[in-house]
Amino acid sequence: MKKILGIFGLLVFICVMTALMSDRFLTEFNVENLIRRTALFGIISIGASFVIITSGIDLSIGSVVCLIGCLLPWMLVEKELGVPLSLLLVVGISLAIGLSHGLLITKMKLQPFVVTLCGLLLYRGITRGLVQDQTQGFKSGFSTLRELSQGQMPLPGTEFGIPNPCLILLVVAILAIIFLNFTIYGRYMLALGRNEEATRYSGINTDRMIILAYVICGMLSGLGGMLFVLDVGSAQPVDFGSFYELYAIAAAVLGGCSLRGGEGTIIGVVIGAAVMQVLKNSITLIDWIPTNIEYAVIGAVILGGVVVDELVKRFAAKRRAMAQANQ
Amino acid sequence: MKYLSGISLFALTLALAVAGCTKSQSGGSVSSNTTAAGGGGSSAKPRVGYVTNGVASFWVIAEAGCKQAASEVDANVEVLMPAEGISDQKRMIEDLLTKGVDGIAVSPIDPENQTELLNKAAKYAKLITHDSDAPDANRLCYIGMDNYTAGRMCGKLVAEAMPDGGKLAIFIGRLEQDNARRRRQGVIDEILGRSEDPSRFDPPDAEIKEGKWHIVGTYTDQFDRAQGKANAEDAMSRHPDLNGMVGLFAYNPPLMLEALKQGNKLGKVKVIGFDEADETLQGIKDGSVYGTVVQNPFEYGRQSVTLLAGLARGKSLADLGVPADGFVNIPARQIRKDNVEEFWAELKKNLGE
Numbered sequence: 001m002k003k004i005l006g007i008f009g010l011l012v013f014i015c016v017m018t019a020l021m022s023d024r025f026l027t028e029f030n031v032e033n034l035i036r037r038t039a040l041f042g043i044i045s046i047g048a049s050f051v052i053i054t055s056g057i058d059l060s061i062g063s064v065v066c067l068i069g070c071l072l073p074w075m076l077v078e079k080e081l082g083v084p085l086s087l088l089l090v091v092g093i094s095l096a097i098g099l100s101h102g103l104l105i106t107k108m109k110l111q112p113f114v115v116t117l118c119g120l121l122l123y124r125g126i127t128r129g130l131v132q133d134q135t136q137g138f139k140s141g142f143s144t145l146r147e148l149s150q151g152q153m154p155l156p157g158t159e160f161g162i163p164n165p166c167l168i169l170l171v172v173a174i175l176a177i178i179f180l181n182f183t184i185y186g187r188y189m190l191a192l193g194r195n196e197e198a199t200r201y202s203g204i205n206t207d208r209m210i211i212l213a214y215v216i217c218g219m220l221s222g223l224g225g226m227l228f229v230l231d232v233g234s235a236q237p238v239d240f241g242s243f244y245e246l247y248a249i250a251a252a253v254l255g256g257c258s259l260r261g262g263e264g265t266i267i268g269v270v271i272g273a274a275v276m277q278v279l280k281n282s283i284t285l286i287d288w289i290p291t292n293i294e295y296a297v298i299g300a301v302i303l304g305g306v307v308v309d310e311l312v313k314r315f316a317a318k319r320r321a322m323a324q325a326n327q
Numbered sequence: 328m329k330y331l332s333g334i335s336l337f338a339l340t341l342a343l344a345v346a347g348c349t350k351s352q353s354g355g356s357v358s359s360n361t362t363a364a365g366g367g368g369s370s371a372k373p374r375v376g377y378v379t380n381g382v383a384s385f386w387v388i389a390e391a392g393c394k395q396a397a398s399e400v401d402a403n404v405e406v407l408m409p410a411e412g413i414s415d416q417k418r419m420i421e422d423l424l425t426k427g428v429d430g431i432a433v434s435p436i437d438p439e440n441q442t443e444l445l446n447k448a449a450k451y452a453k454l455i456t457h458d459s460d461a462p463d464a465n466r467l468c469y470i471g472m473d474n475y476t477a478g479r480m481c482g483k484l485v486a487e488a489m490p491d492g493g494k495l496a497i498f499i500g501r502l503e504q505d506n507a508r509r510r511r512q513g514v515i516d517e518i519l520g521r522s523e524d525p526s527r528f529d530p531p532d533a534e535i536k537e538g539k540w541h542i543v544g545t546y547t548d549q550f551d552r553a554q555g556k557a558n559a560e561d562a563m564s565r566h567p568d569l570n571g572m573v574g575l576f577a578y579n580p581p582l583m584l585e586a587l588k589q590g591n592k593l594g595k596v597k598v599i600g601f602d603e604a605d606e607t608l609q610g611i612k613d614g615s616v617y618g619t620v621v622q623n624p625f626e627y628g629r630q631s632v633t634l635l636a637g638l639a640r641g642k643s644l645a646d647l648g649v650p651a652d653g654f655v656n657i658p659a660r661q662i663r664k665d666n667v668e669e670f671w672a673e674l675k676k677n678l679g680e
Contacts, residue, residue: 022426030425037418133531133547135503137440140463232414234440236503238549239412284407284422291407292382 003256004268006309011275014301018282025285028160032152034274034281039165040149040227042273044244045251046169046176047220049269052252053180053193054213055261056105056112060119061221061248064097065241067123068225073136073234076145083145090226091219097123098218102211120245128237137234149230165227169270172220176266189213193261247276254302275302373402373639375632376423376452378416378433380459380504381550382408385577385602385624389458391678392628399629402636406628413437417444424451430635432470434458438505453638457627459506460654467644468653470630472622474506475525477659478513478575481601481620484661485518485573488597488617492539493570496562498546498555498583500576502531510575510601511545518542543569548579555579559586569596577602580619584610603662603674611667618663621670625677626657 019025044061051058068090075086097119104115138146148168152161180186192199192206200206224244229235253259254275255268279298283289289297377393379386390406397404407423409415413436421444423431430453435441438461445464448454453467460469485495495518502508509525516527519537529535531545543566548555559582563569572587574580580600584607587593593615600607600619610616634655637647649655662670 024425024427027425030422033418033421033425133502135437135440137437139439140442228414232417232440233443234413234437236412236437236501238501238503240414243411280418281422281425284419285426287405291405294410 003263004265004271006305006312007254007256007268007271007275010301010305010309011271011278013305014275014278014282018278018285022282022285022287025282030281030285032161032163034277035166036149036163036231037277037281038270038274039163039169040224040231041244041247041251041277042169042270043165043172043227044221044224045248045255045269045273046172046266047217047224048245048248049252049255049257049264049266050176050189050213050220051112051217052249052257052259053189053261053264054210055193055196055259056210056213057116057249057259058101058119058214058217058221059113059116059245060097060101060123061217061224061245062241062243063120063123063127063245064094064218064221065225065228065244066235066237067097067127068094068222069229069235069240070127070131070136070237072226072229073138074131076142077136077139078131083142087226090222094218094222095215096218097222098215099211101218102214105214106207106210124237124242131237133237135234135236136229138230146230146233149227165231168223168227172223173266173270180264180266185209185212190262190264193263195262247273250302251276254306275305373400373430373636374426374428375402375404375635375639376420376426376428376431377404377406377457377628377631378419378423378431379406379408380416380434380436382410383577384604385622388603388674388678389624389628392625392630393632394628395625395677396629396632396636400633400636402632402639404632409436413441417441420444420448424448428452429639430455432457432631432635435461435464436504438462438464453635455631455634457631458622458624459504466653467638468634468649468655470627470634470655470657471506472657472659473525474509475513475523477601477620477622478510479517479523480513480659480661481510481573481575481599482514482517484599484618484620484663485514485571485597488599489571492541494541494543494566494568495571495573496543496546496566496569498548498558498562498572498574498576498579500550500555500579501547502545507575514573514575515542552578552582556582556586559583560590563587563590563592563596571597571599573599573601574607575601577604577607580604580610580616581606584615587615603670608662608667608671608674611662611664614664618661620659621662622659623657625674630655630657 024030048058048061072086072090075081075089101115101119104110105112149165152163153167154161188204188209192209196206251272252269254272255265257264279301283291283294283297386408393404393406407419409419416436420433431448432455434457441461442464445454445461445466449465455468455470456466457470497511499507499511512525512527515529518540534544535542546558546562548558563586572583574583580598581604583598587596598616600616603621607616607619611618634647
């Protein structure tokens, strides 16, 4: 709880500052956009956090987003496979990717960084080869399927609707929270992230848990890729989803996951994803910030937030120690 | 327990967000505010957004055009360059709508599949396209040039530079974009003396041998400059007897020149470029580049902003001099050694250098 207070404070700070500087920030249209973007990035960030909790890393997320993002319209429009079969294939491919990462890391004892870095190259290359570098889009078709990303659930009594990706994120997040905190497997996962050897000697099949983490990450990357392309309408094999793994990892770490493993809260991760999206939005909405320094602003604000968070924690610890000494 | 409070926190955020919205509704949603701004009449400064398809020096020239127009017609302009492709562009258009701008000029990355987004933008603001068109969307007009015609102009330069024909390689950023595809096809069709048919498409990696011409292939680099240079180098090592290189995106010719310089082939291989990178223009002066075809990004920016500001002030397209077919043609020009000095001076003046 304490861990996510810092990042939540940062999110609130950014929102308040932007709202003060732009009267457009809190419009219904903008809030809907922000919730949708946060949900899309939140889903892949939750995937990343599972892997990070096991002290692993997944660098292939962006390429999986690209692979699925291009394959889905390719299968539907070019190959005319039909919606059920295409979705089945999307699930199958994501599952296979996660499973192969997990097996290579646990059974072959390869480093996660290497395995997923090769994944990053492999999936993008395969996508580009498969679709011949051509943009893949839905060509204004499949509007029912696209509702999954573009539609919203109207809130009774208001004109406002909750974008569908947010509902999907909500389901994913609740399942993840239940799994991580209220099932024995979730506790195994947190334990092995802290000390894999000790966990294994306690009689827990750590390999199986690590494989599961990569499968979850692969599946959520695939789900993310699908929702991204349903939202945007088309995907370019060359740059679709590039750098998304870094956004996902950043959101996970901002949300309290330690890259050393064993720690992480799902809500924190979602807030972390929101911080990145709100920041980007703020930079466009506030007139006096030149948009070409976007990355610098994101970097500076996050760094500043993390530093303040750390200082506050230290100050609190000091005061606690002083209070104890005085007793 | 820890998580229960977490969940309630999340719910609180959501509630806050919703509360924020309902509150803002009384102040007017996006649509009503836009109309309010539009109805405000000519006294208010029109606000215009200019969205490019990426980050490039080409767009910096367009930005200069936007700024000049903004001061000419007394408007506020914001130039946005998406660095992360199509989803970034979508975000920028949505954010401009959020800001309630009066008009948006956009160079769509994938017009065929962006119709919905563009139509949404057209609903809330005056929408025009520039540089690359989206004929299926509800845009009011298109400011730009015909890339196929410009490609053919470039092809003419190739034919002039290589009267005996020979082995030729083409370099381009990427072929997904409609403008890139048409430009490349224009070059190929012109040098092979084919009829005018912009819908023709030769596969990028296929060799074309016809008469005195041998086009070894089209190399794409996906805007990765290092890859672009590597492509030029690889083409030279694969085909040591290459006679000509055509670079179709602004940054391609400078990279080709670098590769040629390192391979000691400067001047031996004919270089024909596109757009007006400094190195390309210097190359034309020095004789290492035969010529280039230039668009007029400055005018793209200037005309876009002028038009949108006029529309926001309630003028009609016809008042503003837009032809009935909605195509504001800003023709391309061929630059060779004889007119490079003059062109360069004009360019520098526009950029305020």
